[in-house]
Amino acid sequence: MALGPESASAPGTERVVISVDAMGGDRGPAAVVAGLVDSIAQYPRLDVIVHGDEVVLRPLLDRQADLAARVTLRHADRVVTMQDKPAQVMRHGQGTSMWSTIDAVKDGEAGAAVSCGNTGALMAVAMLRLRKLPGVNRPAIACLWPSRNPGGFNLMLDVGADVKAEVEDLLQFAVMGASYARNGLKVARPRVGILNVGTEDHKGRAELKEAHDRMAAVAAVGDFDYVGFVEGGDLPSARVDVIVTDGFTGNVALKTGEGTAKLIADFLREAFGAGLMSKFAALLALNSLKRLQRRIDPRRVNGGVFLGLNGTVVKSHGSADATGVAAAIGLAYQLAQVRFLERLAARVASAEAAGQDAARMRVDRAEADRPDTVPGTGGNPTE
Amino acid sequence: MALGPESASAPGTERVVISVDAMGGDRGPAAVVAGLVDSIAQYPRLDVIVHGDEVVLRPLLDRQADLAARVTLRHADRVVTMQDKPAQVMRHGQGTSMWSTIDAVKDGEAGAAVSCGNTGALMAVAMLRLRKLPGVNRPAIACLWPSRNPGGFNLMLDVGADVKAEVEDLLQFAVMGASYARNGLKVARPRVGILNVGTEDHKGRAELKEAHDRMAAVAAVGDFDYVGFVEGGDLPSARVDVIVTDGFTGNVALKTGEGTAKLIADFLREAFGAGLMSKFAALLALNSLKRLQRRIDPRRVNGGVFLGLNGTVVKSHGSADATGVAAAIGLAYQLAQVRFLERLAARVASAEAAGQDAARMRVDRAEADRPDTVPGTGGNPTE
Numbered sequence: 001m002a003l004g005p006e007s008a009s010a011p012g013t014e015r016v017v018i019s020v021d022a023m024g025g026d027r028g029p030a031a032v033v034a035g036l037v038d039s040i041a042q043y044p045r046l047d048v049i050v051h052g053d054e055v056v057l058r059p060l061l062d063r064q065a066d067l068a069a070r071v072t073l074r075h076a077d078r079v080v081t082m083q084d085k086p087a088q089v090m091r092h093g094q095g096t097s098m099w100s101t102i103d104a105v106k107d108g109e110a111g112a113a114v115s116c117g118n119t120g121a122l123m124a125v126a127m128l129r130l131r132k133l134p135g136v137n138r139p140a141i142a143c144l145w146p147s148r149n150p151g152g153f154n155l156m157l158d159v160g161a162d163v164k165a166e167v168e169d170l171l172q173f174a175v176m177g178a179s180y181a182r183n184g185l186k187v188a189r190p191r192v193g194i195l196n197v198g199t200e201d202h203k204g205r206a207e208l209k210e211a212h213d214r215m216a217a218v219a220a221v222g223d224f225d226y227v228g229f230v231e232g233g234d235l236p237s238a239r240v241d242v243i244v245t246d247g248f249t250g251n252v253a254l255k256t257g258e259g260t261a262k263l264i265a266d267f268l269r270e271a272f273g274a275g276l277m278s279k280f281a282a283l284l285a286l287n288s289l290k291r292l293q294r295r296i297d298p299r300r301v302n303g304g305v306f307l308g309l310n311g312t313v314v315k316s317h318g319s320a321d322a323t324g325v326a327a328a329i330g331l332a333y334q335l336a337q338v339r340f341l342e343r344l345a346a347r348v349a350s351a352e353a354a355g356q357d358a359a360r361m362r363v364d365r366a367e368a369d370r371p372d373t374v375p376g377t378g379g380n381p382t383e
Numbered sequence: 384m385a386l387g388p389e390s391a392s393a394p395g396t397e398r399v400v401i402s403v404d405a406m407g408g409d410r411g412p413a414a415v416v417a418g419l420v421d422s423i424a425q426y427p428r429l430d431v432i433v434h435g436d437e438v439v440l441r442p443l444l445d446r447q448a449d450l451a452a453r454v455t456l457r458h459a460d461r462v463v464t465m466q467d468k469p470a471q472v473m474r475h476g477q478g479t480s481m482w483s484t485i486d487a488v489k490d491g492e493a494g495a496a497v498s499c500g501n502t503g504a505l506m507a508v509a510m511l512r513l514r515k516l517p518g519v520n521r522p523a524i525a526c527l528w529p530s531r532n533p534g535g536f537n538l539m540l541d542v543g544a545d546v547k548a549e550v551e552d553l554l555q556f557a558v559m560g561a562s563y564a565r566n567g568l569k570v571a572r573p574r575v576g577i578l579n580v581g582t583e584d585h586k587g588r589a590e591l592k593e594a595h596d597r598m599a600a601v602a603a604v605g606d607f608d609y610v611g612f613v614e615g616g617d618l619p620s621a622r623v624d625v626i627v628t629d630g631f632t633g634n635v636a637l638k639t640g641e642g643t644a645k646l647i648a649d650f651l652r653e654a655f656g657a658g659l660m661s662k663f664a665a666l667l668a669l670n671s672l673k674r675l676q677r678r679i680d681p682r683r684v685n686g687g688v689f690l691g692l693n694g695t696v697v698k699s700h701g702s703a704d705a706t707g708v709a710a711a712i713g714l715a716y717q718l719a720q721v722r723f724l725e726r727l728a729a730r731v732a733s734a735e736a737a738g739q740d741a742a743r744m745r746v747d748r749a750e751a752d753r754p755d756t757v758p759g760t761g762g763n764p765t766e
Contacts, residue, residue, distance in 0.1 A: 163588050197634040232639035232642055252628075253635055256639045259640075261643055263530075266531075
């Protein structure tokens with residue numbers, strides 16, 4: 001690991017506790033428990049608090065002897081379904097496994113939370129219970145994207161926490177995304193780009209141009225390199241690590257990429273399914289196809305991370321199986337053990353302070369430009 | 384062909400003239416001429432006016448005996464490059480092959496235009512010379528998308544004519560896209576969806592919700608079925624034919640899809656390139672891989688169609704080879720021979736009239752709701 005200045009992590013013997021919602025996923029609690037078994041075997045320092053209906057969960061857990069010492073079951077009567085509206089869950093969600101999962105992070109019992117449930121409801125409950133980080137206006141969901149980079153993944157945010165983003169939000173997404181790339185992807189100095197319809201400076205919407213103009217100043221504080229505008233075709237590119245966009249565009253891009261990969265996989269299967277020779281070839285090509293599958297397997301990139309809250313929350317795909325759940329828990333574990341939240345909060349705070357300095361300087365300069373005011377009195381030093 | 388009420392087309396012996404810009408593509412005029420050769424062989428009724436530098440083009444054309452009787456060369460001194468800014472080309476573009484290509488459509492010599500050049504400049508010149516169709520506020524670029532539908536393609540617009548779209552624009556995109564699907568893809572009754580971050584009615588941006596609420600009324604006039612919101616994963620879906628979105632989102636989605644397909648193709652090549660057994664398997668799988676290739680070959684879906692102008696313009700990919708150029712010319716030919724523009728104009732006009740009726744009805748109703756006005760006097764019958 002080459003994490004640079006942020007490489008200090010929890011001491012090698014300290015336990016790392018993750019809070020896991022066992023309910024609300026498409027495949028039910030059995031898939032979550034199977035994922036737990038994988039994770040517990042993989043990370044010796046991992047302990048888990050698992051939330052859900054004990055009538056269902058207790059027998060599933062009891063069947064796995066390895067879990068007994070390291071998994072604590074916390075009963076929750078109710079479940080948030082995929083159909084529940086976020087606003088309803090915010091008002092009436094107490095007593096659900098999702099709420100309880102988030103509260104374990106809020107109360108300091110766990111270092112991060114994982115849920116396969118309803119994304120909108122999870123964001124709503126996380127916002128309500130954990131609150132936004134000081135200085136953050138709009139939280140974001142960051143997802144991984146298979147890429148040509150040596151690490152195999154790029155990062156994109158926001159992919160759907162909100163349907164829009166102002167200039168300030170895009171700048172903050174850059175800071176938060178770079179911090180995540182450093183701590184979650186081990187990229188020592190992340191390269192950040194803004195998603196646009198062309199790479200030329202004059203292209204795109206007004207807010208993107210303004211974010212573009214102001215990004216260099218933010219990059220200095222956020223300890224990343226700004227590479228300028230990138231296009232949809234650059235999402236898997238090796239010239240960028242973190243792609244910043246609003247939640248509407250990011251969500252469409254994410255689902256378009258997943259949909260395209262699925263279409264090609266289906267076409268590939270049909271192509272190899274037609275004719276005896278093809279089937280024979282497919283058998284011989286099995287290793288090659290498996291190698292390909294490993295590189296674009298959506299289960300390996302499972303886990304959208306909520307950034308900008310007082311707590312780390314990993315949203316697993318609703319349809320995640322054991323491998324997918326284990327990947328999401330592994331991501332939460334990695335972020336918790338490097339104390340990602342403290343680092344993120346520190347980055348956001350210093351970026352905010354720098355932004356205030358810059359704003360103050362702009363005010364000072366603007367005042368200095370006005371001939372009838374005394375230079376230097378525009379800023380408010382008590383801010 | 385099952386084109387329904389719009390199935391009347393140019394009589395079977397009438398010549399169909401297409402205006403082709405030979406310059407400005409990444410592969411130069413040789414690729415365009417090679418594409419011409421393919422197209423001329425494929426469509427007996429096709430004639431071409433080709434625009435560009437005769438010093439370069441004449442020798443290329445003279446080498447192809449089949450072209451002599453059916454291709455007219457029109458000399459143009461200058462070329463629009465990929466680096467030229469649209470605004471500059473609008474002011475100083477006269478005398479370029481692109482300008483001349485569009486003017487042949489404007490002057491009624493050709494039924495449609497094809498260019499591999501700079502997209503922004505082409506849209507600017509087309510807007511300037513052809514002008515917008517009466518009733519169209521914002522033209523759009525429509526592209527094809529490999530899909531699970533029997534025809535093999537879906538249609539998405541706008542993919543980059545502009546970076547935004549208002550409610551009225553989205554409704555017009557639906558009318559224009561449905562007309563294109565009927566005439567270009569031979570879908571008798573197109574199904575239209577609005578691209579959003581979820582399929583539930585309450586999701587997404589305000590303008591999308593308003594377009595959603597008003598789309599049923601437009602569908603009746605535009606002779607299509609409205610299927611509601613669709614997501615990025617639905618772009619290749621068999622439950623929709625036409626996907627409507629703003630040019631920013633559409634452009635990002637298009638390039639994301641292309642980038643994902645390219646990433647997987649590269650990974651597939653690497654997977655099959657590793658190890659002797661894999662190479663042997665690849666050899667056996669060649670037919671399967673070719674079948675796959677044919678279904679997702681971007682050259683086959685080459686050709687973004689500009690909709691909403693007084694003339695049909697097909698933008699070929701800048702890097703198109705002979706196959707790609709021939710596909711773009713074939714698309715232009717198909718649209719010209721069914722007299723797509725007249726049909727599109729008629730659709731837009733009736734949708735506009737219906738919209739005015741609806742607006743008038745809304746005014747009437749609003750007036751009727753106000754107790755102190757006389758019902759029925761709000762509309763202006765001379766509109």
